[in-house]
Amino acid sequence: MAEDKGHYPHTSVWLRPPRESRTERRSGGRGSQAPAGLSRDRIVRAAVRLLDADGLAAFSMRRLAADLGVTPMSVYWYVDNKDDLLELALDEVLADMALPEVPDGPPDPDPDRADHDWPQQLRALAREWRRVLVAHPWATRLHGTYLNLGPRSARFSRTAIAVIARSGLPPEQYAGALSLVFQFIYGFATTEGHWRERARLTGATEDELYEIAYDTAVRTDAGLVLHAELVQPRRTEGVGAVRERDFEHALDCAVLGIHAMVTAARLTAEAGGRAGAAGPARTAPR
Incomplete structure (x- = not known):
């Protein structure tokens, strides 16, 4: 079996494991620890808040880190890059959608x-x-x-x-x-x-x-x-x-x-x- 060198396709953030799990696997659970008080969910929610307030053009990882009160490198512990974060934010805005209840099972073909x-x-x-x-x-x-x-x-x-x-x-x-x-x-x-x-x-x-x-x-x-x-x-x-x-x-x-x-x-x-x-x-x- 080929050795896993931690390379993942970059077509979508959803095609790769979360960054923190990859970091832990590569280090064998040892080494540096995740920044205290942060999580990917918290970062994504903060990104949505900033995007709503300031727009896409003004958004930056540095601005996000300042809003969270952490260093930019702390944010990068959880996301590889800005594109990944924007894709995560794009899914996050659907969280409060009220979807209709549709019966389970296949529809009647008639x-x-x-x-x-x-x-x-x-x-x-x-x-x-x-x-x-x-x-x-x-x-x-x-x-x-x-x-x-x-x-x-x-x-x-x-x-x-x-x-x-x-x-x-x-x-x-x-x-x-x-x-x-x-x-x-x-x-x-x-x-x-x-x-x-x-x-x-x-x-x-x-x-x-x-x-x-x-x-x-x-x-x-x-x-x-x-x-x-x-x-x-x-x-x-x-x-x-x-x-x-x-x-x-x-x-x-x-x-x-x-x-x-x-x-x-x-x-x-x-x-x-x-x-x-x-x-x-x-x-x-x-």
């Missing part, structure tokens, strides 16, 4: 007996995903950068697959249906988070910032007036209220579109069954 609660469950998942991304806007910039194979991400993925499996869709369409919903959520939440951050940095409310953008657009191009009037309710109802209405309408479009596909698949299957029951077509006698 579309007529599909779980009729799945649209509400899918909507609940979508709303929670949006909440997390808006609460932690830095996370939208990290998705796709890291594999995020952590336990909380896996739990979310398992729940999403279990929900869509109970819709009655054929398995080969699960991924496409989930991509429709969650890529929409990602885009919507990313834009929402950027807009809120822009308002915060300018010292204006969201409605004040919209007024500035509206007036500037009208002055820049008079042709925009017609299009701007189409979103006039934003000026009278408020950006937040209209955004919530837009989100729910768009989510309905996605969920109802999946429901329509389920219905179409069932009707196609029923039509095929009737055609099969009628037997082969007969040719007219000559």
